[in-house]
Amino acid sequence: MTRLSTAVDPRAPEYAAARGAALERLAALDAEHAKALAGGGEKYTARHRDRGKLPARERIELLLDPDTPFLELSPLAAWGSDHPVGASLVTGIGTVEGTECVITANDPTVRGGASNPWTLKKALRANEIALQNRLPLISLVESGGADLPSQKEIFIPGGALFRDLTRLSAAGVPTVAVVFGNSTAGGAYVPGMSDHTVMIKGRSKVFLGGPPLVKMATGEESDDESLGGADMHARTSGLADHHAVDEHDAIRRARRIVARLEHRRAHPAPPAAEEPLYDAEELLGIVPEDLRTPFDPREVIARIVDGSDFDEFKPLYGSSLVTGWARLHGWPVGVLANARGVLFSAESQKAAQFIQLANQRDIPLLFLHNTTGYMVGREYEQGGIVKHGAMMINAVSNSRVPHLSVLIGASYGAGHYGMCGRAYEPRFLFAWPSAKSAVMGPQQLAGVLSIVARQSAAAKGKPYDEEADAGMRAFVEAQIEAESLPVFLSGRLYDDGVIDPRDTRTVLGLCLSAVHNAPVEGARGGFGVFRM
CATH class of the missing domain: 1.20.5 (Single alpha-helices involved in coiled-coils or other helix-helix interfaces)
Known part of the structure; x- marks a missing residue:
């Protein structure tokens, strides 16, 4: 039998201590997430509603299919900066008319939805996810454009937003813009460069320059409606493909657009999966409060993979790294998980071989981080740790199957690289509140x-x-x-979010479903030179 057993004892003092620490971290994390959920605060949210407008997350909720999940991405963007947590933008993956889509929504309660440097980084990350995984991109637009005091950090790199829209379209990935209010200056190019554009009567305003700028530039007197209103764009300029009567109608029209895309995913959904044998609640007590205390990652694997069924690869060799095959929500995965923190030569060579096997079989890889890095010391240097570590990093770098990473404990030094940290472009990377990462x-x-x-x-x-x-x-x-700390790193978009450990299986299942919208094909050779 390949079903994993467990040694977790919820009555043990060390388990209770770890669980208590995890709950404290989660409470602190909830407080930070609440800042993003609050947007611009009660005053500006009330003003927004008084104008007959819906908040960003309510727009997303109406857009999504009923009772389907929304995987929000980068909710802590801008944490620790001078800008509001969340960066005045909501991004994530949800299902619209049965089609998985990337959705972005400006939060107009935060400085009118103006974009700051973190808004830009967050939007570019969403575009990257849409392109890599061939997910239609729906932009719910209401923004005054760039936050002008930050223009020096936005203007030059900001052009990538419009570049991405054209590249998505060229790659056959549909783009839809729904304009709920202002979409001015550079922001006008979002509806201008999207495949499909919906505008709302009396609400949508799309122009390169508003009346004050036009007056300054040309001396011409104009008004919002004649310059960039929905009626004008629907009847005269042709920018608006659909002319909605209100926000609810605009969202209905966006759903119909997606329904008519006939968008086809590369891989059909797998059959229903067997739940793990063990309770996800127990994940809170597995990672010790002190990350220097070792723990068995098989206890984590047993609570996230289907049926707790795991075929381990080379279990007696390089035992500080657990590798093996499983399914997660029906999708096949290869798992690499650090067992005792340090990566030695044997672990590095084992990882390289395992990654090559996954590429040969077109199987996505899941990396569960808890590493202090590669081993140092005279014995290990003479034994070739540099070239063996380089072999593992080479394999990760040139692997072509989708990679998913979850930082559950430490992720230090070059071990972070070898386990597919952010610089190695995993399709998705999440962290537990217990995680730590640094040089x-x-x-x-x-x-x-x-x-x-x-x-x-x-x-x-x-x-x-x-x-x-x-x-x-x-x-x-x-x-x-x-x-x-993960909240610090997440604020800089070094991950796609800090998640509750109990949600790990669900989050990874959503990610695996997303990546299978695009073809999953491994590298056939092309790994470069492995130093032996």
């Missing part, structure tokens, strides 16, 4: 700086200031600890 652990980094400073003082023949050293170490440890 190395806070204590190690502070210790390295201390050793270097001591050596420098000794080389100069100067006494070493132990008190200053202790202060420096404490400062550096606190800084790296703060910068290693």
Whole structure:
């Protein structure tokens, strides 16, 4: 039998401690997510509703098929910056008329939906997901354009938004724009470059330059309606393909557009899957509060894969990395999960072979991170850890099957790269609240700086200031600890969201369904030179 057993004891003190810590992290995470959900706050939301308009998330809810999930992406974008959490934009994946789509929606309660640098990064990430996975892109538009004080950070890279719309269309990926209010200046190109555009009578305004700018540029007197209203664009310019009477009608028309796309996914949905044998609730108590304490990733795998059924590959070789085959919501996956943190030469070679096998069989890969990196030391350097680590990174870099990554514990150093961190372009990357990621652990980094400073003082023949050293170490440890936390990294879009561990199976199932809209084809050779 290949069904995984479990050693988790919910009555054990260490389990209770880990669960308690997880619940505290989740409560803190909920508070940060609430900031994004609040948008511009009660005052501006009430003003928006008083104008007869729906908030961004209610527009999305009406657009989606009833009782279907919405996988929101990057909800903590801009966290820790000078801009509001969420970056005045909602993005995610949902089902419209039976078709999985990427949906973006400006939040006009936040500075009129103006785009700041994090809005741009978030929108570009959504476009990337749509293109990679061949998902139709629906833009729910209501924005005053660029947040002008931030224009120096937006103008040059912002052109990529319009580039992406044309590339999606050229690749045969449909794009739909529904304009609920202003879509001005550069923002006018969103409806202008989308395949299908819906505008609302008396509400939609699309123009390159509004009346004040036209007055300044040409001296011409004009008004919103004649310059860029829905009636004008439906009757005169031809920009509006559909002329809706109100927001609900606009959303109905958008749903009909999607229904008529006849969009076909590359792979049919799999049959119904068997649930795991073990309760997802137990995932809260598996990862210790102190990430230096090892845990068995099979306990995680057993609670997310179908039937807890897992065929392990090379279980006796390179045992610090668990590899094997499973199904998740019916989709086949190859799983790589760190068992004891450190990656040695055997683990690296095992991973490279496993990744090649997945590519040979066109099977997506799931990386579960809990690594401190590749092993260091004279013995390991002489044993070839550099070339073996490079072999694993080579395999990850040149693999062509979709990769999904979940940071469940530590993800430090080059181990983050070898386990398909953000720079290696996984289709999706999520983090648990327990995760931490940096060039190395806070204590190690502070210790390295201390050793270097001591050596420098000794080389100069100067006494070493132990008190200053202790202060420096404490400062550096606190800084790296703060910068290693998932909310900090998620704010910079280094992941696609921080998720509740109990939702991992559902999130991954939605992602696997999304990636199978595009052909899943592995690399046939083309891995470059493996140094043996």
